[in-house]
Amino acid sequence: xxxxxxxxxxxxxxxxxxxxxxxxxxxxxxxxxxxxxxxxxxxxxxxxxxxxxxxxxxxxxxxxxxxxxxxxxxxxxxxxxxxxxxxxxxxxxxxxxxxxxxxxxxxxxxxxxxx
Amino acid sequence: xxxxxxxxxxxxxxxxxxxxxxxxxxxxxxxxxxxxxxxxxxxxxxxxxxxxxxxxxxxxxxxxxxxxxxxxxxxxxxxxxxxxxxxxxxxxxxxxxxxxxxxxxxxxxxxxxx
Numbered sequence: 001x002x003x004x005x006x007x008x009x010x011x012x013x014x015x016x017x018x019x020x021x022x023x024x025x026x027x028x029x030x031x032x033x034x035x036x037x038x039x040x041x042x043x044x045x046x047x048x049x050x051x052x053x054x055x056x057x058x059x060x061x062x063x064x065x066x067x068x069x070x071x072x073x074x075x076x077x078x079x080x081x082x083x084x085x086x087x088x089x090x091x092x093x094x095x096x097x098x099x100x101x102x103x104x105x106x107x108x109x110x111x112x113x114x115x
Numbered sequence: 116x117x118x119x120x121x122x123x124x125x126x127x128x129x130x131x132x133x134x135x136x137x138x139x140x141x142x143x144x145x146x147x148x149x150x151x152x153x154x155x156x157x158x159x160x161x162x163x164x165x166x167x168x169x170x171x172x173x174x175x176x177x178x179x180x181x182x183x184x185x186x187x188x189x190x191x192x193x194x195x196x197x198x199x200x201x202x203x204x205x206x207x208x209x210x211x212x213x214x215x216x217x218x219x220x221x222x223x224x225x226x227x228x229x
Contacts, residue, residue: 031215042223043220044220046219051215101212104157105157
């Protein structure tokens with residue numbers, strides 16, 4: 001069964017500090033891995049998309065890494081800001097249904113940045 | 116650029132009532148989909164469409180119906196609401212349904228069935 005597991009479930013950090021969120025997956029075959037940011041009461045917004053051949057991808061203070069051999073990804077947030085408080089969702093695309101890619105969503109890591 | 120627009124934002128239904136969640140996108144995307152998000156679970160696919168006139172079932176389609184008469188619109192119908200359908204619903208679109216394309220989500224529709 002395709003699964004995406006994220007850790008930790010929740011995290012509290014001080015403003016200005018760095019943090020790293022983890023994503024482990026068992027999706028096969030693998031096409032790409034995405035990270036989304038979801039503010040409370042809003043829809044998910046795309047941060048990065050990485051294919052099999054990409055190890056690292058950055059979007060401002062967000063840097064995602066991918067190790068396709070160990071089926072692990074991480075999202076590193078540098079110099080956190082209060083606006084980074086959100087849930088971060090890892091999504092893995094694997095195979096297709098014939099007409100579209102099949103996406104498996106993680107349950108997310110809830111990050112709270114405090115003063 | 117409005118992106119993906121969902122209405123209503125909030126809705127309370129009585130068990131057995133029917134309703135339609137509206138979704139529209141202005142990006143000329145072929146692929147549109149509906150997800151539900153429940154506490155402690157990842158988003159789950161309800162139905163999707165790869166173009167006007169084409170729809171298909173996702174992971175949790177029971178109790179829901181969709182149609183795609185135009186490229187822009189993809190309404191989700193609850194036929195006879197049940198408390199188990201209390202959830203947050205997200206409409207999403209992308210250029211096509213395949214890998215590598217950014218998926219854009221709407222802001223969500225909070226549905227409570229009592």
